[in-house]
Amino acid sequence: MAEMKNPEETTKTLSRRDLIKGVIAAGAVSSAGYLFRASGVRAQQPSAAGSVERLVTITVNGQQRRVDVMKQETLATTLRYKLGLTGTKLGCDRAECGACTVLIDDVPHYSCSVLTQSVRARKVVSIEGLASADGKLHPMQQGVVEEQGFQCAFCMSGFIMSAVGFLKVNPKPTRTELAHGISGNLCRCQDYDKILTALLKGAENMRRA
Amino acid sequence: MPTNKVNVPNYRFIGKNYTTPDMVAKVTGKSKYAEDFRAEGMLFCKLLLSPMPHARVKRIDASKALALPGVKGILTADELPPPAAFITDDGVMIPPDPRAERGLTNEPLYQGEPILAVAAVDEETAAAAIELIEIDFERLPFAVDPLVTLSPGGPNTRNEGNVWVVPPPAPPKPGERPAGPLLPDVKEFKWTDAEYAEYKQGKLPVSKPSMEWSYGDIDAGFKKADLVMDETFVTPNTSDQTLETRTAMAYWQNGKLFVHCSTQSTAQTVPAIARWMSMDTTNVVVISEYTGGGFGSKVTSGIILTVPALLSKKVNAPVMLRISREEEHFLGRARPGLHGRMKAGFTKDGRIVALDMFVVCDGGPYGPQGDANASGRIVSLCYTPENMRWRGINVITNTPPRGPQSQPGxxxxxxxxxxxxxxxxxxxxxxxVAIRRINAPSGKAGIGPAIKGKRDHVTSAFVPEALDKGAELFRWNERKNQTKKSGTKARGIGVAVSAYSAGSIGFDGLFVIKPDGKIYVQTGIGNLGTEAMIDCQRVVAEVLGVPWERLEITWGSTAKHLPWSCPSGGSQTIHAMTRAAHAVSMDAKLKLQEIAAMDLGGKPEDYEVGGERVYRKGGGAGMSLAQAAQRAIKLGGKYDGHELPPEIAKMTKASATALAGQGLLAVAKDKYKRDGISNSYVAGFAEVEVDLETGTYRITDYVGVADVGTVIHPRAFGGQMFGRTSLGWGHALAQKWVYDQHYGAPLAKRFYQNRPPTILDVPVSNFKWAAVDIPDPETPVGARGIGEPPVGAGASAVLNALADALGEQIYRRAPVTADIILMALETGKPGDEPLTAHI
Structure with a gap:
């Protein structure tokens, strides 16, 4: 029992600043969340004074990407529809399921509820950014492959990103701690037992790597 | 004591864990689901959904919407192809049904039903255009609660009535094929005043049914009974809520329709689309490489995909229809809730001698749903009552369409x-455990009604064995005497038995052994993640004795020449497609033996296949698979696919023809005999701990033991055992619909409202599964499916454990939430509302 960390305590080891930033971003969900493509006909008005710059630079998977975004555009939309990174999934588009989870400065966020404008000058990592350039899988991905984790895998990218983020603050979690750490992600196949086994295997791989 | 036990062979691949070849694409985000595809010039469309539960569209004015820059076109129900007759590949005629669901409608039958769609250059513009459309509706009567429409003077849910009545099929004329199913009719059913009075007292009246069947003599059975029980229970409507919605993208090329969709069957979605679109199957191509969950709701994808398909034709550009989470609530199918009244007679030793079952099915607007009938059939199998009558009413309600959900009915x-x-x-x-064991099916147990005095039976059942194994793993006997109450906590344990269909027959297998010595397996099975699509192909490696790595599996697009395969619904796949894989492997084996005998002398039966070779038994001459493939091409005819067996399906024939000449082509239909209907079974054991101060409870541990024959892939099997059990737990713990009955408006449309279990709601560290490991005697590798029976066992074991902890007078329906428990603890009476739907 002494071994087991209180999962609520674990979250406190995130900096308060990170947590607050996450909350603010999550609170700023645009009502146009599932609408996209700023280049659309209606959006082509000249920028008014004091309006937000449309052409922004974001760092995604280690690369600087210049991208034209609407002010109400979510990060999930930008990743999927502007940058072609379709590994990030939209399951609900309202911060309920976690399928769109990505890391922003190493902290898991629901990218459906983060405005792209808010991640300028921050580091975004999506599922496509985990494996190395030569195709070698990240130890977490390797763990999932080894244990045949997940069924339909629509939730998989989100779970993996949540787990990788959680392990940065608690690299050696118990089964219960990891379950708490990834409890913001929903699996409708309900493959939770095998998912947890696979992610723990990934955690073990990460410690060895 | 199993009498028909089959010896378990010493398998090399079957029953062993391995990594499926689709895993790397999944973990790297490269796996593409329907929404991940793009086409040049692709437009987006949005739907206009009915704001009313039942109405008639009187006038549509889309002029402002069409004038909006970027808008490319509109599609209304008037432009849909009219319902047409359809002849299946088996020659069965399905008559046109004017009451069947279509992609769009001028008479919405539930709030949220799509009325029209607009295509535009982007989704924002399409959504803006939808806002500019003016529609005049005429309000029509509606009901969202099946018991409200059954009440005297209650509103009808369709203009003609409120209940589906299915006429019995006409007997075939001598020498003719049996006719297809007759169209269901709509009739008006209302309770008598006496029945309504019973309802007002909280009892489900046993009123005039729309369907019934029986076997034995229930009156005689009740006379024999020492104890007669009469209880009512209400099950929830639960959305399938696949994490991937039923998004679809469509385009046309040279008169062919290409559809990227999410489906539980790549092969069988082709005829479904052809039927919906009134076009020939040869002009439909389905692409579905990865499906983000189905659970029964995407058996042949969904009819909404006809909207982008038709819009694409109209505006001459690819069209994507993304379905939002909220739209998925309306279009995504749901399990129909059943109101059940059960009268049962028991002897002193617990044997059920008579069972009188009555159910009211809350079927939504399109139907009739099979759940009502299936509920009776499964109860008749699972608890083997000596005499039984089943009656039911398939009620139409103005709520979203129902469909199958794991273990439907x-x-x-x-x-x-x-x-x-x-x-x-x-x-x-x-x-x-004892009362379930004495009533448990064993051997070729009966199922369903007696027709002309004879009942159908199952292929095999080993439920007593499953109960014994589960009781041992759970330490039932030790734990049943544990103290229930301790301070503010109460503990209880429960057991439940469950069964469901687990396999069909008669599908095709197809592969080519090419001159590179590899086996190129084609499959039309959908890729839902249960891995059944790939697991079935383990049989090919097993029968031919080749390393697993020598198999290349092609799936996911009917342009890639796939065989006719079963839909992955009702847990058919592992049974049906291991049979097809076995049949096609035997075809390959025979062809290899014949080629070897031709070239090397002797008779085909002198040769053995294994180690990537065909060789003379006991050593001697042989040839590699690569050499045999080359010989097959030279020989032509049946060896390389230029001659095909007549019995294979139309789709398989076309695919085999396209692949002919590439190597040794093996193709076969599963013609193995089967005596009985294949069903699988689960015995579930649960413990719950209830907090008496808050009414909350948690499942502390769970054991599920499956009677499924041979387990093909243990890890995938364990995933299904946990996943489907957890779906059942959801039904006990929280999942339901909530409606504003006055306006016919759904209030719970999203995950956080419908409450499917999260990882914190289920015992992820205290779950055990096991199988009885007795192969089914009626199928080549002895395997049956597992996707269904864990659900009922999971839900009921938890509910039974709750009653064990707190007593009988807690609940009369599911889910059982904290407020129900608190109310019951305070009042000493059940804490729930007995009969109102969606509450």
């Missing part, structure tokens, strides 16, 4: 029966 039947069985055991002073 069976889960509800088990949930209705199990609480009564538990209460009977308490009254008779019997152990809960």
């Amino acid at each position: 069976g889960a509800q039947g088990v949930m209705i029966m199990e609480p009564l069985l538990s209460n009977a055991a308490r009254k008779l002073g019997l152990d809960q």
